[in-house]
Amino acid sequence: MQHGKYRFIAGFLALPVILYAVFVISPFVQAIYYSFTDWTGLSSDFTMVGFKNYNWLLHDDLFWKAVGHNVVLLLVVPLVTLGLGLFFAFMLNVGGRGRKNAAVSGVRGSSLYKVIYFFPQVLSIAIVALLFQFTYNPRNGAINSFLDGVGLDSLQQQWLADPKLALWCLMAVMVWSNVGFYVVLFSAGMSSIPRDFYEAALLDGANRIKTFFKITLPLLWDTVQTGWIYMGIIALDAFAVVQIMTVGPGGPADSTQVMGYYVYTKTFHDGQAGRATTIGVAMLIVTLIFAVIVTRLGRRERLEY
Secondary structure: OHHHHHHHHHHHHHHHHHHHHHHHHHHHHHHHHHOOEOOOOOOOOOOEOOOHHHHHHHOOHHHHHHHHHHHHHHHHHHHHHHHHHHHHHHHHHOEEOOEOOEOOEOOOOHHHHHHHHHHHHHOOHHHHHHHHHHHOOOOOOHHHHHHHHOOOHHHOOOHHHOOOOHHHHHHHHHHHHHHHHHHHHHHHHHHOOOHHHHHHHHHOOOOHHHHHHHHHHHHOHHHHHHHHHHHHHHHHHOHHHHHHHOOOOOOOOOOOOOHHHHHHHHHHHOOOHHHHHHHHHHHHHHHHHHHHHHHHHOOOOOOOO
16 A cells, blocks of 8 residues: 555656656756866857856955855845835735734735735836836936926936946845735735734734834744745846846946856857856855855744634
8 A cells, every 4th residue: 555655656747757857857857067178058068167267256356256246135125125025014914004803914905015015016017117218218217207307306317327236226126026016925924824813912012113023023034034035036036137227237337247248148149158168156155055045044934724
């Protein structure tokens, strides 16, 4: 009986495992292999160069500049996105005034707000980046036009053309395009938390801030941790917004260069696919390290309710 059960499980999982190995594991293995070659990406002829590409990577200033920008994105984008997602979700579900027969409730019209927050998710990142490129336009963009209309023309900036502002402009777009998903995700988690917990805390004199940190956040911690890893992966990529929005792209003065776009440059502009796959391997290593760190630092006792 047990033998038949395991055979059934193996047969059920065989096809998904094979597909995962072919379309996920195999490309990773091939990328690692090509990182030890001088492959151009356009020819089937290449030779093994050993660790020459990795030695180049360690001494390439532009790569380390791109790593620095990705680290900034990694620290800022997930923190701001998840922070805003938690805040808005808490307000929509618990932040309203108590109504009849309910000690806690969300704000009025919370269902409509969820739809509005989620709206950016129906747009592809390419469309979002293109819309914000027009928004940041220094001549007739929405931001500078608004500042001029309210008499604050002194605050007008060359948003994407200023090396000090360009990366922050990209981060604002990444936060705007992702925060709505986490508002809905965290709202779903909060709606499953028994209201009795909040009512008991309020009866004991706890305010909304304490209930958030003592009840809501601990019970949503697993979801927050998963979201942090997911947002970290998005921050380590950032290819689309750099490709579409920035000067160069990657500019001005390489101020928005990231590892994802550097892979594209090395492959299609410089014809150095071997070095590009080396950068890809570095991205894989950084992503795995980030996921392990977040998982270990965020490990805590699971709360059941």
